[in-house]
Amino acid sequence: MEFSFLTMGTASALPTANRYPSAHILTVRERLFLIDCGEGAQMQMRKFGISFAKIDDIFISHLHGDHLFGLFGLLSTMAMSGRTGDLRIYAPGGFEKILSFFMEQFGEGIKYNIIFNPIKCKEPVQIYDSRQLEVFAFPLVHRGETYGFLFKEKAPQLNVHKHLIGPYKLSLYEIARLKEGSDVVRKATFKDDDGSEVEYEETLKNEEFTYLPYKPRSFAYCTDTLPFKRLAGWIKGADMVYHDSTYTKEYEELAKTTFHSTSSAAACCAKEAGARKLVLGHYSSRYKSLETMLEEAKEVFPATELAMEGMKFEIELDKYKE
Amino acid sequence: MEFSFLTMGTASALPTANRYPSAHILTVRERLFLIDCGEGAQMQMRKFGISFAKIDDIFISHLHGDHLFGLFGLLSTMAMSGRTGDLRIYAPGGFEKILSFFMEQFGEGIKYNIIFNPIKCKEPVQIYDSRQLEVFAFPLVHRGETYGFLFKEKAPQLNVHKHLIGPYKLSLYEIARLKEGSDVVRKATFKDDDGSEVEYEETLKNEEFTYLPYKPRSFAYCTDTLPFKRLAGWIKGADMVYHDSTYTKEYEELAKTTFHSTSSAAACCAKEAGARKLVLGHYSSRYKSLETMLEEAKEVFPATELAMEGMKFEIELDKYKE
Numbered sequence: 001m002e003f004s005f006l007t008m009g010t011a012s013a014l015p016t017a018n019r020y021p022s023a024h025i026l027t028v029r030e031r032l033f034l035i036d037c038g039e040g041a042q043m044q045m046r047k048f049g050i051s052f053a054k055i056d057d058i059f060i061s062h063l064h065g066d067h068l069f070g071l072f073g074l075l076s077t078m079a080m081s082g083r084t085g086d087l088r089i090y091a092p093g094g095f096e097k098i099l100s101f102f103m104e105q106f107g108e109g110i111k112y113n114i115i116f117n118p119i120k121c122k123e124p125v126q127i128y129d130s131r132q133l134e135v136f137a138f139p140l141v142h143r144g145e146t147y148g149f150l151f152k153e154k155a156p157q158l159n160v161h162k163h164l165i166g167p168y169k170l171s172l173y174e175i176a177r178l179k180e181g182s183d184v185v186r187k188a189t190f191k192d193d194d195g196s197e198v199e200y201e202e203t204l205k206n207e208e209f210t211y212l213p214y215k216p217r218s219f220a221y222c223t224d225t226l227p228f229k230r231l232a233g234w235i236k237g238a239d240m241v242y243h244d245s246t247y248t249k250e251y252e253e254l255a256k257t258t259f260h261s262t263s264s265a266a267a268c269c270a271k272e273a274g275a276r277k278l279v280l281g282h283y284s285s286r287y288k289s290l291e292t293m294l295e296e297a298k299e300v301f302p303a304t305e306l307a308m309e310g311m312k313f314e315i316e317l318d319k320y321k322e
Numbered sequence: 323m324e325f326s327f328l329t330m331g332t333a334s335a336l337p338t339a340n341r342y343p344s345a346h347i348l349t350v351r352e353r354l355f356l357i358d359c360g361e362g363a364q365m366q367m368r369k370f371g372i373s374f375a376k377i378d379d380i381f382i383s384h385l386h387g388d389h390l391f392g393l394f395g396l397l398s399t400m401a402m403s404g405r406t407g408d409l410r411i412y413a414p415g416g417f418e419k420i421l422s423f424f425m426e427q428f429g430e431g432i433k434y435n436i437i438f439n440p441i442k443c444k445e446p447v448q449i450y451d452s453r454q455l456e457v458f459a460f461p462l463v464h465r466g467e468t469y470g471f472l473f474k475e476k477a478p479q480l481n482v483h484k485h486l487i488g489p490y491k492l493s494l495y496e497i498a499r500l501k502e503g504s505d506v507v508r509k510a511t512f513k514d515d516d517g518s519e520v521e522y523e524e525t526l527k528n529e530e531f532t533y534l535p536y537k538p539r540s541f542a543y544c545t546d547t548l549p550f551k552r553l554a555g556w557i558k559g560a561d562m563v564y565h566d567s568t569y570t571k572e573y574e575e576l577a578k579t580t581f582h583s584t585s586s587a588a589a590c591c592a593k594e595a596g597a598r599k600l601v602l603g604h605y606s607s608r609y610k611s612l613e614t615m616l617e618e619a620k621e622v623f624p625a626t627e628l629a630m631e632g633m634k635f636e637i638e639l640d641k642y643k644e
Contacts, residue, residue, distance in 0.1 A: 013402055017368040021395070039395040042363040047340040065398045065428055069391070073343070075363040076387045080335055101423050106387055 002027050003153065003217045004314040005242060007281055007307035008044035012246050012260070013066050015039070020309055021066035022282060025050055025244070026151055026219060028133050034058045034074075034222055035149065041070030042156040048310055052078055057128065059135070060091035061223050062146035063098065072102055079110040086113045089126050090137070092145040093118040115303050119147050124234050138234045140225035142259045148222040150235055158210035159320075168204065178209050215318040220273070223282055226256065227265035232272035239315045241270045242307070245280035248292045263293045267300035277315075281307040324349050324473065326636040327562060329603055329629035330366035334568050334582070335388050336607040337361070342631055343388035344604060346564070348374055348473055348541060355610035356380045356396075357471065357543055363392030364399050370632055374400055379450065381457070382413035383545050384468035385420065394424055401432040408435045410460070412449050415440040441469050446491045446556050460556045462547035465582045470544040473559055481642075490526065501532050520637035538639040543552040543597070545604055548578065549587035554594035561637045563592045564629070570614045583598050585615045589622035599637075603629040 005025045021038025025045070032054040034041070045052065052074070061067055064235035071089075078087065085087035089095065099116055119137045120129060128135035132154055140146040159172065160178050174184045188202040218234060222243045243266035245256045255262050261269075263280055270278035278301050285289060290306050297304040305313065326349045331342035347367070354376040355587075356363070374396070383389055384475025393411075400409065421438055441449060441459045450457035458472040482492065482500050496506045497627065510524040541636065542557035544565045557563060564587035569577045577584050583591075585602055592600035600623050605612060612628050618624040627635065 014399055015365050015395075017365070020365060039392065040365055043337050043339070043342060043362055046337065063427075065395055069395045069398075071360065073337075073387055073391045076391075089375065096426060105385075105420060262586055 001029060001317050002314070003029070003219070003317075004049060004220060004312050005240060005279065006050070006310075006312045007242075007279070008041060008048060008309060009036075010281045010283055010307045010309060011038075011066065012282045012284050013064070015066070016285050018309065019283065019285070020044055021070070022061075022223060023070055024221070027222075028151065028153065030054070031056070031130075031133070033132075033135075033151070036061055036067040036223065037069075037074060038066050038072040039069040039073075042074045044309065045074075045191045052081060056087060058084060058087065059149050059221075060089065060095060061140070061148065061221070062142060062144055063092055063094050064144065064224070067223070068098075071316045072106065075102070075110065075114065076106060079112065083112045086115055087116045088117055090117045090135075091155070092120055092147065093120060096147065114187050121147070121299055124150065137184075138231075140222060140231075141228050142224045142226070148220065148225070148235075150218065150220045150229075150238060152218040153216040155216045156213050158206075159213050160210055164209055168209075170204075170209075174204070178206055179206070181206055181210075184209075211320045213320055217315045217317070219315065220275075222266075222269065224259070225261060226259050227261050227269060232269050235273045235275075238273055238274075238275050239277060240265075240277045240313060241273060241275040242279045242281060243269055244282045245293060245297065246282050246284050248287070249296055250292075251284070251286075262305075263297035264300050267297040267304055270304070271301045276303060277313065278304040279313050280304060323351060323536075323639050324636070325351070325367075325541070325639075326634050327541060327564060327601065328370060328372070328632075328634045329601070330363060330370060330551075330631060331360045332603045332629045333360075333388065334604045334606050335386070337388070338607050340605070340631065341605065342366055344383075344545060345392055348542070348543075350473065350475065351434055352376070352406050352536055353378070353452075353455070355457075355473070358389040358545065359391075359393040359396060360388050361391040361395075364396045366631065367396075374407070376404060378407060378409060380409065380411045381543075381602075382411065382417060383462070383470065383543070384464060384466055385414055385416050385493050386466065386546070389520070389545070392430065397424070397432060397436065398428060399433065405434045407572075408437055410437045410439055412439045412441055412457075414456040414469065415442060416467065418609055441468070446472065446498060460553075462544060462553075463550050464546040464548070466545055470542065470547070470553075470557070472540060472542045472560060474540045477538045478535050481535050482532055491530075492526075492531075496526070498525070500528055503528055503532075506531075533642045537640055537642075539637045539639070541637065542597075544588075544591065546581070547583060548581050549583050549591060554591050556594045557591075560597050562593055562599045562601060562635060563588075563595060563597040564601045564603060565591055566604045566616060567619065568604050568606050570609070571618055573606070573608075585619035585626075589590075589619040589626055592626070593623045597623075598625060600626040600635070601629050601635050601636065602626060 006025040011019035020035040023041035024035040124138040136150040184204040220238040244261040245263040246260035328347040333341035344358040345363035346357040446460040462468040506526040542560040566583040567585040568582035
């Protein structure tokens with residue numbers, strides 16, 4: 001029941017000896033989702049033991065090289081590794097031209113289908129939906145069309161309180177209805193004072209008989225953006241937020257002109273959204289040490305962590321305790 | 323007076339956790355030449371302390387992703403690092419379309435000139451010429467147009483044997499002529515038996531008065547090729563040869579169908595060319611250990627070494643000893 005975020009690249013536009021361009025893996029149970037695919041992503045994936053075969057969906061936030069240039073190598077490698085299953089790519093519309101050119105020039109050996117799903121929205125929209133997960137895209141404020149992503153685990157099936165099954169003589173049919181989320185209305189009887197049986201309708205209220213076995217988890221990916229007020233509302237309640245943290249406060253002006261965030265702006269967003277954890281990344285190459293970056297965020301939002309290449313951030317399952 | 327070859331990527335088409343796609347730096351004194359530019363080249367360059375600013379010439383052997391996909395990131399990074407000087411790229415003609423598309427989609431911030439020099443030849447042709455170095459391209463036998471490169475240091479200026487300067491009373495003018503490589507013809511006299519001075523023409527033969535202070539060095543880059551007979555002749559006398567070594571003998575048939583070489587075929591080529599050293603690379607991802615690869619080459623050509631990421635192979639200066 002894993003729900004984790006692996007950072008494989010924490011650099012901003014200029015990679016360094018230790019920091020790779022943006023590329024991340026979100027694991028939701030058995031499925032892996034690649035979020036951005038900067039240069040070297042496939043080598044990092046090998047290094048961190050990520051199976052290419054488990055990736056069917058790639059989310060590209062925007063069409064800047066540091067979020068995209070690893071895709072060509074990865075698509076080629078997937079082909080050479082014998083992939084046959086469809087691959088879906090979610091990206092801004094401009095990606096279509098890039099994909100076409102890539103396929104024309106380098107796509108000869110690619111036998112699997114690449115299905116491009118263009119993203120276009122001004123408010124959050126659902127772009128992915130499966131039995132266990134839905135993904136929403138929402139616009140960010142950056143140079144060129146840029147999107148963030150909210151990954152939301154779907155609520156699991158309700159469980160029925162075991163200690164109520166006996167006393168209420170719940171039938172299998174009634175348990176199934178309760179698990180579906182319905183109230184159960186059933187005929188019941190009681191003996192009147194004169195010994196006669198009185199029939200009445202008994203309603204078993206769903207909320208009194210059931211509980212969610214665990215709280216569905218969610219993760220928001222907010223890279224490359226100027227801070228803006230509506231963002232926190234769009235990712236409200238996300239358990240974990242990854243946020244652009246290109247600069248410290250000292251370079252707040254530069255953050256503005258380059259359409260990026262400081263770590264403290266990232267922290268404000270996480271706080272406002274009511275997140276449980278904030279993960280910082282996309283650091284400017286000017287920082288050798290990230291201590292100040294972290295301190296400035298923690299002043300606002302203590303549950304902040306610095307992403308580093310190969311670090312995995314887990315959202316633990318919050319199980320219902322009877 | 324460095325002349326060295328740094329291997330930054332030894333993988334073939336499929337990179338592994340430790341092996342990057344092809345990218346190499348040839349250092350000739352103060353100048354750096356990038357040979358092939360597979361994905362991750364810029365990160366490897368940072369890791370191995372290579373200054374991007376010292377690279378004015380990039381040689382691309384062929385247009386397969388594992389030799390090319392690092393170029394987009396590198397060109398972008400050079401721009402963001404404030405490059406203004408011209409950059410020359412030598413590659414097969416098909417690269418023009420790729421470069422145009424890249425510039426159209428991602429070239430907005432690129433303010434320096436990228437000068438594309440298309441390579442087209444069936445025999446070795448000079449593609450680069452400077453005061454100290456010339457580079458020849460020659461065709462290889464691979465899928466799609468592919469070229470190898472021969473880097474030849476130019477002969478240094480001749481020195482005049484010091485022990486002959488006094489006895490022959492060489493003038494500064496005569497020394498300059500000898501250094502240029504000319505014979506010196508001068509008027510001389512001797513006393514005849516009767517005491518009269520006889521004038522005659524004396525010729526100082528250049529080869530008797532001069533020597534090369536060191537032997538000019540050369541390096542041949544032969545990646546991605548089927549073995550073929552003419553190749554050794556084209557790189558005859560190269561001090562160091564880098565050669566495609568995708569497979570061991572066990573996979574000789576696969577080498578043929580994929581247009582690659584075994585390590586022993588690489589060794590035969592180096593031996594036939596009279597090389598002093600052979601460097602193997604471009605290993606298939608199937609090999610965890612390269613022991614057999616090396617052994618099979620050494621049986622044919624003992625002075626063989628395995629390239630690994632970050633290894634630098636030097637060609638020592640062979641100085642004239644009086």
